[in-house]
Amino acid sequence: MISDNEFILYQIIENIARLSLFIPVFLYFYKKQNKEVWVLFYLLAFIFIHQIIYGSLLKRGSDFVEIFNSFYTPVEFLITSLYIRTLLRGSLSKTLLLTSIILYFICWIPLFSFSKAQDYISYIRAFSYSLILIFSLLYYYEQIRNPKTIFVYMQKSFWIVSGFFLFASGTFFIFLFDQFSSNVTGFFDQYVYIHALLFIVRNFFFSTAMIIKPEKSSFSDENSFLLV
Numbered sequence: 001m002i003s004d005n006e007f008i009l010y011q012i013i014e015n016i017a018r019l020s021l022f023i024p025v026f027l028y029f030y031k032k033q034n035k036e037v038w039v040l041f042y043l044l045a046f047i048f049i050h051q052i053i054y055g056s057l058l059k060r061g062s063d064f065v066e067i068f069n070s071f072y073t074p075v076e077f078l079i080t081s082l083y084i085r086t087l088l089r090g091s092l093s094k095t096l097l098l099t100s101i102i103l104y105f106i107c108w109i110p111l112f113s114f115s116k117a118q119d120y121i122s123y124i125r126a127f128s129y130s131l132i133l134i135f136s137l138l139y140y141y142e143q144i145r146n147p148k149t150i151f152v153y154m155q156k157s158f159w160i161v162s163g164f165f166l167f168a169s170g171t172f173f174i175f176l177f178d179q180f181s182s183n184v185t186g187f188f189d190q191y192v193y194i195h196a197l198l199f200i201v202r203n204f205f206f207s208t209a210m211i212i213k214p215e216k217s218s219f220s221d222e223n224s225f226l227l228v
Contacts, residue, residue, distance in 0.1 A: 010192050013192060013193065013196045014192065014196055016196070016200065017195075017196040017199040017200050018051060020199065020200045020203040020204070021044055021047060021048055021203060023203055023204075023207045024040070024044055024203055024206040024207045024209075024210055025041070025044050025045070025048070027207055027210035027211055028040075028041050028044075028210055031210055031211055037156055037160070037209060037210060039079060039082070039083040039086070040083070040160055040206060040209065042079060043076065043079045043080065043083070044206070046075060046076070046079065047076070050072055053068065054068060054069055054072075069121075070112060070120060070121070070124075073121070073124050073125050073128050074104075074105070074108055074124070074128075076128070077104065077128040077131070077132065078101065080132055080135075080164055081097060081100075081101050081104075081131070081132070081135060082101075083160075084097065084132075084135045084136065084138075084139055084161060084164070085097045085098065085135075087139055087157050087161070088138060088139065088142060089142060089146065090142060093138045093141075093142065096138070097135055097138065100131055100134070100135075104127070104128070104131060107127065108124060111123055111124055112124075121175075122175055122176065122177070125171075125175035126172060126175045126176040129167075129168035129169075129171060129172045129175065130168075130172060132164055132165070132168040133165065133168050133169055133172070136161050136162075136164055136165035136168070137165075139157075139161050140161075143158070154212065154213070155212075156209040156210075156212055157209075158209075159205050159206070159208045159209035159212065160205070160206060160209045162205055163201075163202040163203075163204075163205030163206050163209075164202070166198065166201060166202060166205065167198050167199065167201075167202040170194060170198040171194065171195055171198055174190065174191050174194055174195065
């Protein structure tokens, strides 16, 4: 059981994390953006709308709240994966990613149908973020093997994928062990702080992608390595 002061602190931290969503959204409209960040805007809009609806259902004590929340991770995973796929240039990498998405949803159906709510969320989020980590590494691998620019950090996509990678790697274990949280003292405290902090940092990375000016210097195709 948590005290009233701890609950208030948790609410403040979570509200700060939610408000951090507005920074990249504001910069999206304030700065003229190219197609590279359109999908990111859709993801942020989806997260924002989901939180409003989820919060509303939770306050009403609706029986539909758990079912509604169960679709959050698959949609987030799908948008993220399809975005990374647009960045990959190797045919093998694209095929691997697309195959992984199909297998993901094949596994998602029985998990959603037969698992308890807490177990489902724990398994599906850990599974989702493990795949996002792999997809992000594929992106980094292609940037090393076949760089488009001299400085990779001058690409918007680098900051966006790094935001995905950081959040996925930082929250993977807390989601994986969430199903055992009731048996671990202090787990909820760690969950709130780690998740909120990484959520804020991810939005900071997304914001950087919105304001950064892409590097004009690029390697020619003749100087590029062969793609996978």
